[in-house]
Amino acid sequence: MRRAAVVMIVGFVALVGWACRQGAVQAAKASPVERGKYLVTAMGCNDCHTPWKLGMKGPEPDMTRMLSGHPEGVQVGAAPSLAPPWGMAGSLTNTAWAGPWGVSFSANLTSDPETGIGAWDEAMFIAAMRSGQHLGGGRPILPPMPWPFTGKLTDEDLKAVFAYLKSVPPIRNKVPEPLQPSAPPSH
Numbered sequence: 001m002r003r004a005a006v007v008m009i010v011g012f013v014a015l016v017g018w019a020c021r022q023g024a025v026q027a028a029k030a031s032p033v034e035r036g037k038y039l040v041t042a043m044g045c046n047d048c049h050t051p052w053k054l055g056m057k058g059p060e061p062d063m064t065r066m067l068s069g070h071p072e073g074v075q076v077g078a079a080p081s082l083a084p085p086w087g088m089a090g091s092l093t094n095t096a097w098a099g100p101w102g103v104s105f106s107a108n109l110t111s112d113p114e115t116g117i118g119a120w121d122e123a124m125f126i127a128a129m130r131s132g133q134h135l136g137g138g139r140p141i142l143p144p145m146p147w148p149f150t151g152k153l154t155d156e157d158l159k160a161v162f163a164y165l166k167s168v169p170p171i172r173n174k175v176p177e178p179l180q181p182s183a184p185p186s187h
């Protein structure tokens with residue numbers, strides 16, 4: 001009786017081990033582009049980098065403009081003044097952000113060479129995501145881009161994200177430069 005129980009437990013452990021190995025084999029089979037698509041989808045890059053439209057169930061990312069950043073046609077004026085504790089505002093497209101840093105605009109992550117990341121190389125992308133510097137060595141990347149967290153991905157995962165972004169159909173859309181915070185009111 002006891003022996004049968006031991007055999008069953010050993011059998012169960014072996015089965016779980018086999019199932020785990022199968023899972024690992026599946027994951028290893030995913031190409032970098034597939035892995036990158038999975039990461040970009042699950043990490044919510046579309047939430048900020050794909051402009052929102054009003055859909056049947058309310059605001060939602062407009063996937064016909066997938067990852068193309070703040071639409072160049074949507075003009076943004078001076079940041080609204082907010083009474084504390086309110087301190088941040090976002091546009092209806094979820095691509096323009098006002099806060100103490102001024103106004104930031106979500107970047108075009110499609111493969112367009114002029115307005116997207118088509119001309120970037122892998123090293124620049126990894127450096128930008130890790131250092132929080134524009135193009136991997138320029139001005140600080142502004143909020144709400146969560147680079148301190150997305151930059152924690154392994155090199156392999158960041159390479160996969162980049163491979164996927166390079167495969168995203170190009171959309172020509174020139175995102176504006178960030179706006180400086182307005183000068184404090186003089187008294």
Ligand code: HEC
Pocket residue numbers: 039040043044045046047048049097104105106107109128133134135136140141142143144145146150161178
């Ligand atoms: C909460 C909103 C938000 C999320 C989520 C987000 N981003 Fe961003 N991202 C931004 C904003 C805003 C900017 C522009 C910041 C600036 O101009 O300084 C930006 C800029 C970038 C840039 C340009 C960096 C540079 O050198 O100027 C890259 C690349 C980027 N994001 C990749 C990603 C990826 C990949 C993901 C998902 C893993 C992601 N972002 C998720 C808001 C977001």
